[in-house]
Amino acid sequence: MYTGFKHLHSGLAYLLLLALIIAVFYAIASRNKPFTSGSKKIALLGLVCAHLQFVAGLVLYFLSPLGLSNFSGEAMKAKDLRLYIIEHPLMMLIAVVLITIGYSRMKRLGTDSKKYKSIIVFYGIGLLFILSMIPWKVWP
Ligand code: HEM
Ligand code: HEM
Incomplete structure (x- = not known):
């Protein structure tokens, strides 16, 4: 169970980063064009x-x-351990709420x-929060 979810969480992280980057850059590039059902689908993919x-x-x-x-x-005092107990989950929660x-x-x-x-600002800030709390020492 643990190993399965760890791999799922690790793999989904690639997908999420890619989906958010695409959504933000697509919105920036299209911001003066009409908002189509395709535009909505790209944003929906990031949300899902x-x-x-999460x-x-x-x-x-x-x-x-x-x-x-x-x-x-004790774990709260150790930087690397505190990341997983508090900082990573809390910041990721805020990021997903923003998205x-x-x-x-x-x-x-x-x-x-x-x-x-709305996509540029909220997905953009969410993406920055996510990037700030990824455990880069062990991932990718
Ligand atoms: C803790 C679990 C979850 C919570 C609290 C949650 C919360 C929400 C909320 C509040 C919205 C509304 C956004 C809006 O105003 O349109 C939403 C939309 C959505 N969620 Fe979740 N969600 C959760 C898990 C999931 C999961 C596991 C999926 C699976 C893929 C999912 C797929 C979606 C989709 C597709 C929509 C958009 C629906 C639409 O087109 O309006 N959610 N979710
Ligand atoms: C939604 C955005 C999130 C992203 C992009 C993300 C990304 C990651 C990544 C890349 C890792 C490292 C995986 C590895 O070692 O291969 C990780 C580990 C972890 N994440 Fe997340 N995470 C997110 C949300 C969350 C949330 C909301 C929680 C908890 C409520 C959480 C709990 C954990 C835990 C406990 C680990 C350590 C797993 C272990 O090595 O045993 N993550 N996360």
Whole structure:
């Protein structure tokens, strides 16, 4: 179980980064063009990858020896351990919430340029948060 979810979480990370980068750059390149159903699908792909990765991470948090079972005052003092207990999960949660808000606003907003802007800003900040908390020492 643990190994399976660890591989899933590790593999989905590639997919999520790729989907977010495509969504942000596509929105930047198209921002003065009409917002089509294709534009929405590209944003949706980023959202779905983010939600999937979040759920995989949440499951992993309960399975991994670096997750909840490692929660202690001692581990909090160790930089590398604290990353997995608190910093990584919390920052990723904020990032996924931002991406979801960006998608939700995109659906509601009236003009095409505002829709693109919602993706650029919210997906963009979400992507930066994700990049900031990936454990680069062990991944890719
Ligand atoms: C949504 C964006 C997220 C991304 C892009 C992401 C990415 C990653 C990556 C690349 C790794 C390293 C995997 C490896 O060693 O091969 C990792 C590990 C881990 N992540 Fe995430 N993660 C995300 C969200 C979460 C969330 C929300 C949680 C928990 C609630 C979580 C919990 C963990 C844990 C516990 C590990 C350590 C697994 C282990 O080595 O035992 N992740 N994550
Ligand atoms: C902890 C688990 C999850 C939570 C809390 C969550 C939350 C949400 C929320 C709040 C929205 C609404 C966004 C909007 O306003 O349009 C949403 C949309 C969506 N979620 Fe999740 N989600 C979760 C897991 C997943 C998973 C595992 C998938 C599987 C692929 C998924 C796929 C989607 C899709 C496709 C939409 C967009 C629906 C649309 O087109 O409007 N979610 N989710």
